[in-house]
Amino acid sequence: MPPAASLPAGPVYDLVVAFPDLAHLRAAARRRDWDTVSTTLTGLDDGDDLVIAARTVAGTTGVTVMLDEALAAAGDGPDGVLPRSLLAYHHILTGWDIRSGYTAEHVSRSQFDRFHDHLRQAERLLIEAVALDPSHALGWHLRLMTARGLGLGQSEARRRYDRLATHRPHHFSAKSQLLQQLCPKWGGSWEAAHAFADECRRGAEPGGLGALITVEAHVEHWATLGGAEQHTYWWREGVRESLSEAAESSVLHPDFERNLCWLTAHTDLAAAFSFSGQPELAAPHFEALGRFAAEYPWNSISGQPDALWRRHRDAALATAARKA
Numbered sequence: 335m336p337p338a339a340s341l342p343a344g345p346v347y348d349l350v351v352a353f354p355d356l357a358h359l360r361a362a363a364r365r366r367d368w369d370t371v372s373t374t375l376t377g378l379d380d381g382d383d384l385v386i387a388a389r390t391v392a393g394t395t396g397v398t399v400m401l402d403e404a405l406a407a408a409g410d411g412p413d414g415v416l417p418r419s420l421l422a423y424h425h426i427l428t429g430w431d432i433r434s435g436y437t438a439e440h441v442s443r444s445q446f447d448r449f450h451d452h453l454r455q456a457e458r459l460l461i462e463a464v465a466l467d468p469s470h471a472l473g474w475h476l477r478l479m480t481a482r483g484l485g486l487g488q489s490e491a492r493r494r495y496d497r498l499a500t501h502r503p504h505h506f507s508a509k510s511q512l513l514q515q516l517c518p519k520w521g522g523s524w525e526a527a528h529a530f531a532d533e534c535r536r537g538a539e540p541g542g543l544g545a546l547i548t549v550e551a552h553v554e555h556w557a558t559l560g561g562a563e564q565h566t567y568w569w570r571e572g573v574r575e576s577l578s579e580a581a582e583s584s585v586l587h588p589d590f591e592r593n594l595c596w597l598t599a600h601t602d603l604a605a606a607f608s609f610s611g612q613p614e615l616a617a618p619h620f621e622a623l624g625r626f627a628a629e630y631p632w633n634s635i636s637g638q639p640d641a642l643w644r645r646h647r648d649a650a651l652a653t654a655a656r657k658a
Contacts, residue, residue, distance in 0.1 A: 343625050344624070344625035344626065344627065344643070344644070344647075345625065345626065345627035345632070345639075345640055345643045345644075346625050346626050346627070347626075347627060347628065347629045349386060349390065349594070349597065350390060351626075352597060352626045353594060355374075356386070356387065356390045356594075358374075359371065359374055359387055359390050359391060360390050360391070360394055362374070363390070363391045363394040363397050363400065364394055364395075364396070366399060366400040366403075367400075368400050368403070368404045371391055371400070372404070372416055374387065375387055375388060375391070375416060376416065380593050380594075381471045381472070381475075381502045381505045381507070381508075382505065382506050382507045382543075382593060382594060382595045383593050383594045383595075384471070384472050385472060385475055385507045386507075386594040386595070387594070388419065388420060388423055388472055389423060389427070391420055391423075392420050392421075392423035392424040392426075392427055393424070393427050397420070397424060398421065398424060401417045401420050401421045401424070402421070404416075404417040405417040405418060405421065410462075410466070411466075412466060412467065414462075414463075414466060415463045415466050415467045415470055415473070418459045418460070418462055418463040418466075418473075419459070419460065419463050419470070419472050419473050419476060421456075421459050422455075422456035422457075422459040422460045422463070422473075422476055422480075423456070423476055425452040425453065425455045425456035425459070426452065426453065426456045426476060426479050426480065426483075428452050429448070429449045429450070429451075429452030429453050429456070429483065430449070430483070432445055432448045432449050432452070433445055433446070433449040433483070437519075449483065450483070450484060453480045453483045453484050454484070456476065456480050457477070457480045457484065460473050460476055460477050460480065464477070464497075468497070469500075469501045471498050471501055471502045471505060471508070474494055474495075474497050474498035474508070475498060475505065475507060475508045475511065477494045478491055478494050478495060478498075478508060478511040478512060478515065479511060481494055481515070482511070482514060482515045482520055485521075487521065488515065488516065488521060488522055488526070491512060491515040491516075492512070495508060495509075495511075495512045503537070504538070504539055504542050504543075504544055506542070506543040506544065506546070506547075506595055507595070509530075509534050509544060509547045510547065510550060512530065513527060513530060513531065513547055513550055513551060513554070514554075516530050517554050518558070519558075524555055527551050527554065527555070528551050528555070530547070530551075531547045531548040531550070531551035531552075532548065534547035534548065535547070535548045535576070535579070535580065535583075538583055538584070540583060540587055540589045541583075541584065541587040541588070541589030541590040541591065542583075542584065542590075543584050543595060543599050544584075545579065545580040545583045545584055546580050546584055546599055546602050546603070548576045548577075548579075548580050549576075549577055549580050549602045549603060549606045550602060550631075552567075552568075552573055552576070552577065552606060553602070553605060553606050553609065553631050554631075555567065556568070556609060557631070557634065557635055568609070568610035568611065573610075574610060574612070577603070577606050577607060577610065577612075577615075578615070580603070581603050581607075581615070581619075584599055584603075585599050585600055585603065585619070585622070586618075596622075597623065597626055597627070597628050598628040598630075600619040600620075600622045600623050601619070601623065601627050601628035601630070601631075601632075602628075602631070603616070603619045604616045604619035604620050604623065604627075604646070604647075604650070605631050605632065605635075605646070607619070607650075608646035608649070608650060609635075609646075613646070613649045613650040613652075613653040613654075614650070614653045614654060614657060616646065616650040617650040617651055617653060617654035618654075620646075620647045620650050620651060621651070621654075627643055
C-alpha cells in the first residue's frame, strides 16, 4: 500500500470539482445566463446526465431570479418546460434541506410544514411541465421525489416511474429514486424493494447501470440490521454473487461509457464490497474514484462519512497491494 501521505486526499463530493463542464454550467447560472444554461441542458441526450446537470443549476444560490424570468418569457409554450422543472428542482432541494436527513421522529412540525410547502410548489410546476411535454423524463424523475416526500404512496410512485420508463427505460437515477420509495422506511417492504432490484438487474443493458439497483437495495437492507444478523446478511444465498454480477455488467463491462453517474456507480460498488468484507473487490472502484466519492451511501451509514470512506478506502488499497 502507498504511504498515507501519497494517497489522494478526499473524499471530495462536489461534482462540480470532478466535472469541469458542470463548473461552467454553475458559472452560467450564477451570472444568470439563461441562454447558456438552457442550451447546455437541452443538448444533453443522457437522461442521468440531465438530472445531475439540472441539480447543479437548481442548487445554485440566487438561481430563482433567472428561472422566474425565463418562465415569464416562455409562458405556457414549450420553452416553459425546462424553467418549470428547474424551479421545481430548486423547491425540492430547499424542502429536503429544511426537512434534513433525520428520521421523522427527529423532524419538527414546523420543518415538515415548510418541507411540504416547497414540495407542493414543486409538484404544481411539474404537473404543468409534464402536461406540456408528457415525455419529459426530468419532470417525471422529479415527481418521484415529490411523491415520496408528500407521502403519495407506492402505487402513485410506480405510476410515475412507469410513465418515465416508457420513454427512458434505462434511466438509472429514476430507478434509484423508486427504490427508495419501495424501502420500508418510506412505506414499502424489503420484498418489494428486492423484487424491483431484480427487475432492474434482469432488464439492464450491457454496460448500463441498471444492475446497480441490486447493490443499493442490499446496502439499504443491510444497514437496517444489527449485530450478527448484519454480518451474516452478505452470506445469504445469492447476495455476494449479485454484487459481482452488477459490477461485471456495469462499470467493468467493455460497453460501459462513463457519464456523470460514473462516480455514483463506482461508489455504490466500493461501499458494497467493503461492507460485505471483500476489500480486494472494492479496490478497483476506489482506484477509479481517486479522491472523489458520492455522498451516498457513506452519509446514510455513519455520522462521520469521511472517516468511514477513508477507513474502507485504505483497507481496500492495502489488500490490493498485498496481493499484487
